[in-house]
Amino acid sequence: MSEPGVLVLAGTPIGNAAGAAPALLAALAEADVIAAEDTRKFRDLCRRLGVAPEASVVSFFDGNEAARVDGLVAQLLDGRRVVVVSDAGMPAVSDPGYRLVAAAAAAGVTVTAVPGPSAVLTALAVSGLPTDRFCFEGFLPRKRGERRARLAGLAAEQRTMVFFEAPHRLDAFLADAVEAFGAERRAVVCRELTKTHEEVLRGGLAELAAWAQGEVRGEITVVIEGAGTSGGSLPEALASVRLATESGRRLSEAVAEAAAAHGVSRRELYDAALKDRSGDKAQPRDPKGPAGR
Incomplete structure (x- = not known):
């Protein structure tokens, strides 16, 4: 029986292809199998990076992740080196990967990572809000009632909070955040981080909610200050x-x-x-x- 292979979670650029680490290029070259969130976007990334991996490429997204896990673990146990890549950032962080990591670890397979750019940390770093303690909430529920309930549950959260949101839902998200946290709570909307049209807007939640009423495009990360960090009365x-x-x-x-x-x-x-x-x-x-x- 062959020695088990290795599962590699490879971080990809969140916008600017120049953010790709040399280790990412090496991981793609050494892979036997590449599980990509979107195979078309992955091939476009390879074109921009100037690489042509010889590995077989399979789709690995939210809709088929559970069905793919057993087959990928079988290949890992057969000695294959499987590299997982998402469309942007780190796999398994609001992207496919968690189920595969859990199954591979349970099977005794070595799991490692190629660190890469992170929209969470990039937005937090440029926000100007406290960075010593923070929490990542990812995408909140699409249904308004469920989203408002989640935000209400965070009303007393003292850590800086980081969220992902789709551009067409940003106005509704910010309006609900105003209701949960107050109009003056400081927040930052980061759009298209590291890309040519990167935009970072800072202000009170009500001010940002008014701005978001217009057409908003691109990848969005929202950073909101925690309760009590402004020394309120x-x-x-x-x-x-x-x-x-x-x-x-x-x-x-x-x-x-x-x-x-x-x-x-x-x-x-x-x-x-x-x-x-x-x-x-x-x-x-x-x-x-x-x-x-």
Whole structure:
């Protein structure tokens, strides 16, 4: 029985072909099988890179990834070197690859990577927002209700957040982000990173949402600051909670909205609101408030 092969996740340029690492060219030349997200785009990339891999090329995208895994693992166990490439960036990060990596690792196959450009890190680096702690949320659900629920769940997230979004849904995404995080929450829209028409727009979410009402094209990455990173005012947020609850809003809902809008900790605001409501006397917590989640 032959020794198992190697699974290689190869990062590809996110725009400018000059961003290709020499190691990518070597990986393509050494491959026995190349699993490409879009075979036509892969062949165009090879043309731009000036390479002509001799490996067999198979399609490997969201629609057929599950069906392809067993066959690719079988080839790996037969000693083949399989290279996975997505249309742009790192495979398995909002792109096909995760299932294959998990199956290959479970089969005892060596899994390695050729690092390459990343839209996530590139957008984060140029955003001007805090980079010491961040989270990647990828593409949110297309249905508005599900998308709004995901954003509402991130209202108290203190880390900088990075999202991918399709250009034709950007306006709806930003409008929902305004509702979840507040109009003034700082954000950055990165369009066509590393390409000729690269564009980086910075501003409050409401300002960016208004801009996105026009026709937007290209690959989009959105970076949004975390809650509380602007040093918001707790007294101002508490005043907003008072107004909202006096008009009939539930305390937990009022706190979530005010914390996002004023950039303060939702837990701190919730505790302050309880003290404010009770005159500093202990009261039972709202079971749907931060402590009940």
